[in-house]
Amino acid sequence: PASSSARGEAEEDAGEGAAQEEIPAPPQEPLAPFAGRCGVCGKVTEFRCSRCHAAFYCCRAHQRQAWPSHRLECTPNEHPFLYRPPEGEKRIVVATPMNHQNNAVLDAAAFHIGMAVRVKFGFPNWAGEIGTVEKVVQPHKGPDGRIKVRVGARAVAIPARELEVLDGACPPAALGTAAPVEASTSAQGSVENPLHAGDKPAVIALPAAGEAAAEVAVSSENLAVLVDMGFDEDSARRALQRHNNDVNPAANWLLQGGVEDNDQETQAGEDANFGMALFHDVEEGDGQDGTGADLSSNSSCLYSTTTIISGHRFRIETVREGHPSGVGIRLQATRLDDGQAAELVVRE
Structure with a gap:
């Protein structure tokens, strides 16, 4: 009986040790389709393999480190991004000062947030002209009815x-x-x-x-x-x-x-x-440029549309902002008559 009791205590101690060693998995941020975790170090990054668009890497060094194993499963992906619109329609309520009345509420028409993602990744100089090079991700409806995304550059x-x-x-x-x-x-x-x-x-x-x-x-x-x-x-x-x-x-x-x-x-x-x-001469930027891997200072506009609300033209935009913990999206609007900013609330 003494030996069985000692064996039972040892099993309990082992169970407690295993419980202490178990580390809970980190919460999964809603990063897709704009970002993911580096396949080597786990850092949040928006840079991915441009061939399969499935594996994320925070820098070229980590991509090269993972390439010997990743190349075995890396296959070209013709439709790398899928964007599914929200169920049903969302109504946008725009609150903005108008006619000296503060916080006048204007109901917008039912409106789909179709978005074109512009990711700025450079300030090149052509013939003395400074400009921006951006990746444009434009949703469009495919033959199967799903919203797919076309990638280009501008x-x-x-x-x-x-x-x-x-x-x-x-x-x-x-x-x-x-x-x-x-x-x-x-x-x-x-x-x-x-x-x-x-x-x-x-x-x-x-x-x-x-x-x-x-x-x-x-x-x-x-x-x-x-x-x-x-x-x-x-x-x-x-x-x-x-x-x-x-x-x-x-x-x-x-x-x-x-x-x-x-x-x-x-x-x-x-x-x-x-x-x-x-x-010509446009680097896609999908690759793994470590200089832009830090999401904490990264933001870009997801342009949606210009719409007329109560006789006034509003430019409604979605803005993607990078944070160390993930990617957030917020809405903003500007009244085009006078450039007045408006506060947006998205309601189901």
Whole structure:
């Protein structure tokens, strides 16, 4: 009896030790489809594998670290994002000062929050014009009835005063290089700034979509390195030709999907807010640029629509804001008559 009692106490102690060692799983934030957790360190990030769009990485180093195992399950995904609209319709109530009456409530018409996500990932300089390069994620209804998302890219040259508003950290020297000029649309794919219809927009001329890169002799040694990483020979050869036989950028390009510039789908539409699509020298940014992996300072507009409420035109936007714990979305509206901000409440 004494030995059985000691054995029972030992089992109880072991059970308590196991209970103490058990660590509860962290709560799952509603990150999809805009962000996820790095497959290596678990950090919240919005950068993902551009080939399968399923694995997230906070930096290129972690993507490369995980690639030997990830490449076994990484397959191209033609429709990487799915956005399902909310069940039923949401009504938006706009409260804004009007006719000297504070907090006058205006009922908006039933309104779907269809959104175009613009993720700003650079301030490049083309021909002396400072602008932004953005990824545009535009929902559209597929043949099966589901809302799918088309991904493209756009660039806009922004006058200095507006660039300063968009990014207060932009250096003053850069702000002085953008000058408004006459708007024009050329075969080169010029794009205009749609932020203020009354201003003369700044325009940047971009290389033509069909320009072909000069033929580059491929090093057999570098080709073997890429093939050993798991890429097929044709893709590896094309990547080396594209990047002048430099293995590192060629590997990064392949890890980011290896899409030819002229295969990117255009995003130019009737709405001027979407600008013109770019076809040349645009880095997709889906990849793993560690400089933008910190979500704490990241925010972008999810443009929805301009609507008329009680005879006044309102621009209603959704704004995506990154936080260390996840991604939040809030609504805002601006009365276009006078630029007056409005308070939005979304009700079922």
